Ligand SMILES: [Zn+2]
């Protein structure tokens with residue numbers, strides 16, 4: 001009897017024009033073009049695109065996905081619940097990236113493949129924790145796959161945020177923290193709720209996503225919406241998406257103290273390009289150590305890396321004896337959603 005090793009077996013996931021595709025199940029994962037059946041890892045725009053016929057997602061993410069994509073047909077699944085597509089079984093497993101984010105576990109009963117979607121390994125009070133899945137082939141994101149990316153602890157970063165916030169208030173300036181509207185903002189609100197009774201003023205783009213968090217029982221700090229001609233709220237922090245910088249809702253304040261929360265803030269040049277005096281390293285993606293730890297914990301013998309610094313990661317893994325290659329995908333390398 002000849003047993004095939006994993007490299008000889010039929011791949012469970014391939015890249016097509018439409019996106020990552022499992023031929024045996026006839027399903028796509030986070031397709032970038034409209035398809036019949038789309039398994040969605042999370043509601044960020046580069047992973048959840050409109051136009052497909054039938055969407056599947058983790059139940060905790062269904063409200064966000066509905067808001068973002070308006071799916072004509074949506075089936076939501078509890079974490080780990082097996083879903084059959086012909087001979088293939090899929091499961092949605094928490095990815096720790098944003099509320100409702102999932103990895104997709106795919107098996108034909110012989111091989112196990114995992115598509116991570118975006119993920120992080122640091123605890124986040126606004127979503128379920130990443131769970132490593134034993135697999136043969138791991139398709140991992142690689143947004144921050146360089147050894148320079150090492151995230152500080154949230155205790156450390158949040159202490160820095162509170163200190164900066166207090167300083168701004170003492171100088172009678174209005175602190176504004178730019179953060180991605182889906183995930184990062186609500187994570188910061190949940191981190192604040194753990195540490196203080198402080199309240200924030202949130203930009204409408206962020207505010208409209210908050211009900212999805214509240215309906216999932218995520219504890220957020222007290223907040224009020226940012227409006228034109230706001231009542232004075234001395235001492236409050238404004239949370240706004242990066243795209244709101246320079247917009248009318250913010251320029252109505254005389255003196256702003258602006259900062260940004262992103263993994264990219266580890267690189268000084270990015271902060272300077274945006275003309276921001278301050279940056280906080282808060283990322284919803286895995287850092288270098290988080291990526292390597294994940295590869296190790298899954299026990300994968302083959303790794304395929306998508307979006308980001310894929311070459312450095314695959315070179316490193318190949319030197320460690322793990323067969324690794326890059327996978328060209330249509331996911332964004334958007335500075336704002338990291
Ligand atoms: Zn994402």
Ligand SMILES: [Zn+2]
Pocket residue numbers: 044046047117118141307331332
């Ligand atoms: Zn992504």
